[in-house]
Amino acid sequence: MIKAENIKKSFGSLQVLKGINLEIPMGKVYSIVGASGAGKTTLLQILGTLSQPDSGHIYFNDRNVSAFSEKELAAFRNQEIGFVFQFHHLLPEFTAFENVCIPAYIGQKSKTETEKRAGDLLNYLGLSERKEHKPSELSGGEKQRVAVARALINNPTVVLADEPSGNLDSANRDELHELLFKLRDDFGQTFIIVTHDDNFADSSDKIIHIKDGIIAD
Numbered sequence: 001m002i003k004a005e006n007i008k009k010s011f012g013s014l015q016v017l018k019g020i021n022l023e024i025p026m027g028k029v030y031s032i033v034g035a036s037g038a039g040k041t042t043l044l045q046i047l048g049t050l051s052q053p054d055s056g057h058i059y060f061n062d063r064n065v066s067a068f069s070e071k072e073l074a075a076f077r078n079q080e081i082g083f084v085f086q087f088h089h090l091l092p093e094f095t096a097f098e099n100v101c102i103p104a105y106i107g108q109k110s111k112t113e114t115e116k117r118a119g120d121l122l123n124y125l126g127l128s129e130r131k132e133h134k135p136s137e138l139s140g141g142e143k144q145r146v147a148v149a150r151a152l153i154n155n156p157t158v159v160l161a162d163e164p165s166g167n168l169d170s171a172n173r174d175e176l177h178e179l180l181f182k183l184r185d186d187f188g189q190t191f192i193i194v195t196h197d198d199n200f201a202d203s204s205d206k207i208i209h210i211k212d213g214i215i216a217d
Helices: 040-047 070-080 096-106 111-124 140-152 170-187 198-203
Strands: 002-011 014-024 029-033 055-060 081-085 158-162 190-194 206-211
Touching: 002 040, 014 040, 029 040, 029 170, 029 198, 040 158, 040 190, 070 081, 081 140, 096 111, 096 140, 111 140, 140 158, 140 170, 170 190, 170 198
Parallel strands: 029 190, 029 206, 081 158, 158 190
Antiparallel strands: 002 014, 002 055
């Protein structure tokens, strides 16, 4: 379980998060929704340990990760958290296959096991024939599926996604949304997703409404 306890965050005099309390069980898709500036992305970054709260704590399976050192956090993120963003952030000089492998190489995983898992993931995502292509040779939907495979390579506890379909056309958007629910159903993967897509949010296991820095019931 992922737990946020009384999370507060300010930028200068602007208080963005004003005391967030949240529990997210494993194997669910949670959507975070709200107006621009409500604090959605800030909350996602804190849940992903990319940003530290001013006060409060984040727990992963009863581990208080807010107390980790920077070195411990870097290792924790690599092993336990996958990230998918609106813009895929694939490295242009590497192939799809190599991009997927990179987080596992950083985590010093076995090269043989890493390459097998990367191949299996790309095959599962319908990209086996595209694995040697560089990002410039892939469609927008293909790039995001590669980004999903990269997020999954280390078998993370949770995948955090910030508007993952925001840069896609409607067909690729729907395909990506279906894929996320399939990953939940087939592998019990946990997703926390910031989205403006009402249809996707309505299909998720739970919607978290952020308004003026707090969770609105």
